[in-house]
Amino acid sequence: MDAVIIVGAGPVGLALALALARNDVPSTVLDEGTGVSPESPRTVVLGGDTTAFLARIGYTRVVSDAARWDAFTIWRRRTEVLRLPLDAEPVLHLAQHRLQRGLRDAVAATPLIRLLPRHKVVELAQDHDGVTVRTTSAGQDAWWHGSHLVGCDGARSTVRKLLKVRFPGRPAVDRHAVATVRVDLPFPGEARIHREPPWRGDREASARPLPDGLWRLDWRLPPGRPQPTEPVDPHATWPGIVTGDTLLTRVTSALTGWCGELPPHQLLAAADHTYQQRLAGRFRTGRCFLAGDAAHLHGALGMQNLADGLRDADNLSWRLALARHLPPTGDRADRALLDGYEAERRGAVGARLRAVDQSMPLLRPLRGWAETRRSLLSGSFRKNAPLLADGQLGTGRFGGAPAYPAAPSGVAPRVPEQRGAQRGTSLTEQLPATAPGVLVPDLPVVTADGTADTLRARLGGPFLLVLVAPGTTVWSAEHWLGAGLMPRLAELATALPVPTEVLVTDTYPGATPHTVLLVRPDGHLLGTTPGLHPETLHALTAPLSPQPGLEQEARG
Structure with missing residues (x-):
């Protein structure tokens, strides 16, 4: 083919x-x-x-x-507003x-x-x-x-x-100057956003660590200025605000502000990015x-x-x-x-x-003393700081793994946000781990031949039938692979209309013992059954298999 x-x-x-x-x-x-x-x-x-x-x-x-980032912080002027330790699930940059x-x-x-x-x-x-x-x-x-x-x-x-x-979309939602700098900063392993920093000239600067002593530095810029479309030599002269001495001034001001004095550094690359929203x-x-x-x-x-x-x-x-x-x-x-x-x-x-459209007015840098004073009195910046963290960390509504609350056909209907859900959380965080459409957590599993592995490592190939069976990590596989539901589960895997592999796990969040979970190759849960229910599992997978008498039509 x-x-x-x-x-x-x-x-x-x-x-x-x-x-x-x-x-x-x-x-x-x-x-x-x-x-x-x-x-x-x-x-x-x-x-x-x-x-x-x-x-x-x-x-x-x-x-x-x-x-790997150890922590993420947000500062305003000389005050730390938010600190998030990142020791649960790794964030890689x-x-x-x-x-x-x-x-x-x-x-x-x-x-x-x-x-x-x-x-x-x-x-x-x-x-x-x-x-x-x-x-x-x-x-x-x-x-x-x-x-x-x-x-x-x-x-x-x-x-x-x-x-x-x-x-369609919006051509200029946000604009940043970006630079890669080799430098030692006094907060290794920490990514930082600094709103209204104490040095003059910047409303927002950020530093995010990269390997080999490199850092990505960002400055938010006013909209509407011309900019180059490709990365440029930071020491060259070109039209726009991120040019020549202006960029060097931003780099030296930020490094001096964070370190107390200008540390040895090497500016390696720079660019001016205008972020769009299009779909x-x-x-x-x-x-x-x-x-x-x-x-x-x-x-x-x-x-x-x-x-x-x-x-x-x-x-x-x-x-x-x-x-x-x-x-x-x-x-x-x-x-x-x-x-x-x-x-x-x-x-x-x-x-x-x-x-983003809903949150941008809350997270844009404030202009004017009156607005700044209202913000200080109300604490709105501190309240909305977690939203700013979501985009940078790839979490919540701005970047977390989405949930696909899918119909058996594999076509996901639109699911409204749950009333009262915390602003900034993702659907995955709102739904229980056993809800259809969520991304499965990474858990230890055992394959049908007794091999130990992790759930996410088995993704990307066939569908997965996962049996929740307490004790599988204690007892030798030869004692339970041929007992209980396992023989019928293995037989069912070969009878389903999609390629399927059988796995066993000791526990699964929100699932009782003997629950059977059907997981898609991309790690999203297709459905669950309390025990072995072949009819339900067949119904979940049947719409994904070829059916006679239907013709694929090209749309558009």
Whole structure:
């Protein structure tokens, strides 16, 4: 069968190719660029779900390439307003060019992936049998045919334009100057936002540690000024506010303010970023999909658009693999299966964008003495500081792993926020761990052959049937693998219409003994049963399998 065509070899496109390869799905990655990942001040914050996803698709250096934050603090003037220890679940911070290089190394070691640099897509067509793409490279045209196509080609996506998908939104929500600096700061391992710092000239500055003694420094800028679109030489002169002596003044003022005196430092890179809020009108058009920056843009308040792009890849990869590997029964009925990608991922990102719109007025730096005095008297900044932390840490409504309260069809209906829920919490935090659609926690498990592992490490392949059986960590596996529900559970796994693996865990949050959990390949819970109920588990998975007599139609 034809490979999946992926347009764009950024982190999202490469991660998607690796996730497909984990399911034995070949891909052809068409990259307009040269294949070089130049250093830049762009970085990404990874939570537990995205870190686990990168590790299981083959980026084994994700932990060593990143800095692990020990704490996150917010300051106002000379006062610490909020301190969050980060010892529960790790928060990793790494440079985007390191991530991209690590993914390229993993791709080079994967024979199922064909990576073609300097191939610009200029035309595409699709029908019920697949997608055909024309590229140009060194003046030569070439044609490529694939089963599906995924546009991961960035904010100016050629695929999105060829599909005539609208990309509405706001072009300038937030604007920052960004610099990478080698320096020793007196708060190692701590990420910090400093609102209205005591030195003159800045309303907000932040410092976030990277590996090897590097720091990413940010300054929030007034909107509406012209800026370069690419990283620039920090010592050069260019138009705009983040230029020449202005940038150097910001660096030296911040370092002096934090250290008491100007420490030895080296300015390595700088850029001026304008963050947009955009959401593609569709994530799917027939056999063509959009992911990453081609599908959505957000970054205001520290939100992590790249992390959401990795979640796009995780969500879409298992759907494409399932649509490919399940045996056809007449015409393939993958409408619900593949439409579920758009419903879930577009819904999750749309919720983030709405959260920013609601919270931005509360978190913008105040202007004017009267407003500042009211803020000091009311304590509003201290009250809303946790919201500011959510974007920077990839937690809560601004960045946490979303919950997909899904119908059995795999298409997630819109779920209203629970009344009285704490502002800034994510759906995952509001729903119990056993609610359908939530991301499963990482727990010790035992496989059907007695091998010890973790739950998240088993993701990315077949669906998982997890039996909650107290005592499995105490007794030898040979005593319980053939007892109780296990034989019938193993038999059921082979009878379900989707590929399924059986696991056993000692406990699961919110689940009673002998509960059976059905987990999707991307780690979101599809449903639970109290004991073994084959009819219910079949009903949960049946809409994801091919049905006779239905024809896949290209939408749009």
